[in-house]
């Protein structure tokens with residue numbers, strides 16, 4: 001979620017569909033990684049002490065011709081063998097370059113909105129991460145204007161090598177009209193994203209989904225790929241089976257469409273990490289913030305969330321209200337501004353003092369060790385069109401209805417200091433002046 005409100009927009013138009021991201025090669029397989037480990041161990045002479053031959057009880061190993069062999073001779077035999085193996089492996093290593101560790105492959109789906117997208121910095125600022133693409137979904141704004149926003153920010157960051165693909169314009173079932181009807185019955189919703197009331201400067205335009213108001217950082221020159229986000233997501237998990245983390249920080253429409261188009265999609269991904277799943281936050285809407293304690297990403301498209309949470313992922317991680325506790329502050333801005341790049345300037349100029357919802361979620365995808373506490377529970381979303389439409393619910397083993405809902409890792413605490421330190425570092429990555 002983000003609340004940038006008065007950015008100007010520019011139409012993103014079509015480009016060829018889904019060329020493979022530049023500079024990307026498949027990571028080594030498990031088997032090749034094991035081979036690499038073995039080569040390194042042997043080349044370093046680090047023989048496992050458990051490999052020591054079993055003692056015969058007489059100071060050596062029985063030789064079929066000469067009786068006992070001394071440990072000194074045995075040692076010489078081992079040295080000779082190791083030398084031969086070392087020569088062989090050295091030649092093998094020369095013949096085949098040692099691959100670098102497999103990158104952390106991520107597709108980031110979000111309702112990018114506004115002239116800065118600081119939430120992508122934990123990904124593009126971390127050299128261990130390879131972003132296969134950014135996919136865009138309507139949520140805080142409409143998909144067309146959001147696509148222009150993320151394209152422009154990638155230009156500022158000099159990372160136009162990363163593809164951007166536009167996704168769903170509308171949620172699966174929910175609509176502005178349904179939301180108005182819900183509010184007449186059950187109360188008010190503070191933040192309605194693309195359905196916020198129309199603003200004179202067109203920062204909100206609920207009845208004009210394809211309008212792109214001008215942006216203070218100008219329109220992008222680059223274009224999104226043609227095709228849809230769902231097709232891009234499907235293509236990438238087939239290209240890199242069980243290697244791609246699907247990271248989302250917007251409504252789950254694109255992910256649900258991918259699941260419905262390709263029943264293999266969820267199981268072919270490495271995992272899902274999503275921003276959302278606020279559990280038991282009703283009281284916080286009274287005691288803290290009626291806005292921040294609302295599960296916007298789930299509420300905006302409950303049916304999509306239901307489809308996603310009942311799909312066969314290898315692992316699901318929910319980053320929910322835990323991210324409310326970490327906000328963008330003047331102190332954080334000052335730390336980021338200590339190094340001047342086009343990215344730090346844009347972040348400091350346009351970031352709003354809001355919780356770092358998406359930034360925390362992206363950072364966890366880049367570095368899961370930031371999580372210091374979690375709870376596991378079955379999770380799904382209410383899709384009845386009543387008071388609790390779009391409300392997340394969790395169950396323990398004993399009471400889960402088992403209608404397809406999956407066990408979810410719900411993050412309840414992170415290492416905040418380490419997150420903030422990493423976020424400042426990632427925001428300050430060098431932006432080459434000579435790269436287009």
Ligand SMILES: [Ca+2]
Nearest residue numbers: 001111249250
């Ligand atoms: Ca978001």
